[in-house]
Amino acid sequence: MNDDYPGRPKLLKGALIEFSKRFIVPVPNIIIFQYNPETMVRKLETWYSGGQEGGQGGNSEPVNAQPHDPPETFDLTLEFDAADDLDNPVNQGIAIVAGVSNRIAALEMLLYPEEEAGGLLGSAVGALAGAAGGAAGITSNAKPVPRGKVPDLLFCWGPSRIVPVRLTSFSVEEQAYSPQLSPIRAKVTVGLKILQPRNLPCSKEVSSELLKTSYNIYKKVKQGLAASNMVGQSADAIMGMLPI
Template identity: 55%
Template sequence: MSTGYSRSPKLLKGALIEFSERFIGPIPNVIVFQYNPETMTRTLEVWSQNASGESSAGTETSHTAQPFDPPETFSLALELDATDALEKPESHPVAFISGVADRIAAMEMLLYPQGDSLLGGLLGSISGSLSVGSSGGSIGGGLGGASGGVQPVPRGTVPVVMFVWGPGRIIPVRLTSFSVEELAYSPLLYPIRAKVSIGLKILTPKDFPSCYRKLSEELAITAFKFTRKQKEVLAAANMANSVESILGMLPF
């Protein structure tokens, strides 16, 4: 007999989504949070001018100047636990062998350059071979469109990552800090419980090159603008709530 409230809302889970460009187009790699973090710290960096009232370029600026959006960062801690999965090894063979090591590795790979990874090199070779037919020409006029062939994965770049926290916050981010506290181990010394603390910086459209943008970068910019618009709408809604308070403060 179920004792839970059947009409309780379903809790959405947060996630990190990697858009890998190792194939012809961006392939999402979704890292769903096993447990949503209980707290999250957000910080907006306020732009400031020097003591003389001049900008870094040496020109005088207003004390209310804000030349660009304030950089925003946030930090959170994720709890990982393979205990439930270990109770049913036939349904969770990966967790039975490696515990939570696969989820930790998936997050760690967000910090590694795509072209230098084992998977990136293998898939890059496969994608490159697809662009050349048996006669030496491109297949179908080139899978990469007008450029003729598949665009190679640039070395020295990390994949585009989206932080999803419900419908109100879908934003492109760059990992700025990463630490793992492994709390328990399996007989094979794989971690079965761990706490992963990560720091994230929100990327804005100016962080992506304007001359040539990959599809994953266009998706990131669209998501940023969507989330920014929601913030503006919520701020406008608060103005309506403030009218009654303002009228109550007036002495007449």
């Protein structure tokens, strides 16, 4: 099939967008999936009268009164292969040295808290300065940079599913190695929990407002899909299901 055929649908790739202060340039860090996972498990939790999700409260019976939207999670596995990069002149050098380690590291950093100032480069410069001062016998009285919060994330899975999330689980299966023992194939299994507006900090930052807006749009899309299902049902079909 000709890939240039005008009627061919464009393949959209899933991605995680990080809004972080660890980089010097204040732009989102977009981590595009090399391959879209073939399956994804979604879970919604029922509210229990004990005040906690998942039946952890004093009463194990679900109730009708519910103070907020049900918690929702995604579980998916991402596959990485350095073969594509080895054929790409732009990324070939990194692939030869690191394999897919850079892709895995980009995901791992989403679990680490941000530094308050200076970001990754500031930390590297500070470490070098400390090493140089120690070699010269100079003692520094500088206090360590306080640790911050984990970065804000958007999970992008098509135009109708862009939601704020937080990583809740992370595991890596390295499957093959280069002669330098860098992984050249790997599977990364991640768990994502959708953050509702009540879970997001009260902040006037653009990223915070974007996260809240994306959740509200995601919920509106769900409501619209549910409404379209009701419209598609004929009155005769509904009456035929009633025991009268």
